Amino acid sequence: MTDVLIVGAGPTGLTLACDLARRGVPVRIVDKSPEYPRSSRSKGPNPRSLEVLEDLGVVEAVLAAGSPPLPMRKYRDGVAVADADPYAGSTPTPDAPYDRGRLIAQWRLEEILRDRLAGFGVAVETGTEVVGLTDGDASVAVAFADGSGADARYVVGCDGAHSRVRKLLGVAFDGETDEEQLMVCGDVEITPGVLDRGIWHQWFDEDGAVMLCPIPGTRTGWWYQSGPERDAEGRPLAPSPDGFRRLFAHHTRLPAGHLTEATLLSTYRVNVRMADRYRVGRVLLAGDAAHVHAIAGGLGMNTGIQDAFNLGWKLAQVLRGRADTELLDTYEEERLPVAAWTLDLTSERLRATLEAIRKPGGGLDSAITPSTTGLDRGYRWSSLAHPGGGGDVRSGDRAPDAPCVDATTGAPTRLFRVLAGPHITVLGFGAGAEPALREAAAAHGDAVRAFRVYGAEAPEPATAAALPKALHDLDGHAHAAYGIGGDTVVVVRPDNHVGLISDADDRDAVRLYLDALDGRREPDPMSVAGMVDGIRKG
Known part of the structure; x- marks a missing residue:
């Protein structure tokens, strides 16, 4: 029996498979097509999806295989009447390294993701069509068209707008x-x-x-x-x-x-349609199987990739016994409102574009807005968003990037490199955050990476080496991005959304939040943090 069976090997299914495989979760991915498609379809990842692909270790291949978005030339009666570049004047910023998406055929992006998945020893099983699902207490029995079957602890339908998985579940796909x-x-x-x-x-x-x-x-x-x-x-x-x-x-x-x-x-x-549920017992839906909308703005594939990135770490935590199954309910809680917003945005952008092209010089650039980058989508309403935050960033928001320096080696780095990987990240700003960092590292081991973030004051190398890990925010970009004013602890979820921003002296808030994401842990009694914790408890 496998832990997760993914049905559908498009960008959504492949993103989920890569994320689970790198976490050591046994995964199978099947697709009913007898061979890999060569159609171009989606035009490529938007800036937020590029951040996801960077975390998965494939963004360099995607950038090399694709190109920046092209300028647009509009014609009337066969004559060129206007040129437009929706990204003219747009540049990367310290907190957002990708200011525009990447133009790449969907089949080529899928090749890159399949190659990444193969590095974990997992291959797509083509010509494998799911025709039946029976959800039991501990697993799902899956029937295939060739008469064979399989058992999986969880099944995820990433099988497109005509999803067989969704239909087998009887989930409504309302819309028009x-x-x-x-x-x-x-x-x-x-x-x-x-x-x-x-x-x-x-x-x-x-x-x-x-x-x-x-x-x-x-x-x-x-x-x-x-x-x-x-x-x-x-x-x-x-x-x-x-x-x-x-x-x-x-x-x-x-x-x-x-x-x-x-x-x-x-x-x-x-088609403008959305599933009324994303989870039925041990079966979940993602990507076009859960929502479809107008193509204006290019958000279809991107919304699916971001569904998968939200779901992967949650499945892994539940499967490893580090979180209750209720964590899976937050997938629908967070992603269904995003899908509803996406349906509204793309419908509005389609109307705007159809209006624009009635006049000479109008074109598809009308479909592009700052919201189509995906960088402003967060989950402030989520039960996983601990109240609080500083500046423009609040719990639930996308975690910003920032250039830093490794305080131990002096080598340049970025927060995205620190966040990348299948772990929770704890950032401690100010000396007062060090006890919370030590406790987090001692209690949660490899599941958490804790970093002291220094401001203008550069630590001595010996001091930095004594901490769990240390970064030097030489130019203050990290402090500015997270709105840091005093000693503060920031917990970043494995999908690179802020979970908690807390005063450093509120160590109970940090401890309880980490316990919610990674199970109740006791600090190692032989560690310094464990000794301190034992003394504090009397």
């Missing part, structure tokens, strides 16, 4: 489908040299639109058109290469023969 707003999609090739591959080309006319975005590292481009061809009765026709060529010639005013290849054709309907 707009049959009028149809879009035809595909991967196409254009005669080399005809169009600049450094531009996202967008043709808008009174009777429709065509959008063509080059795919990094290929000769292919993403093709989107605002509606299918229709027959004499107005019924939509199935997309075809010849139809693509006709519309290409009509909107671009270029010869139809320049569109030399059109594959992976499909019709897209705007």
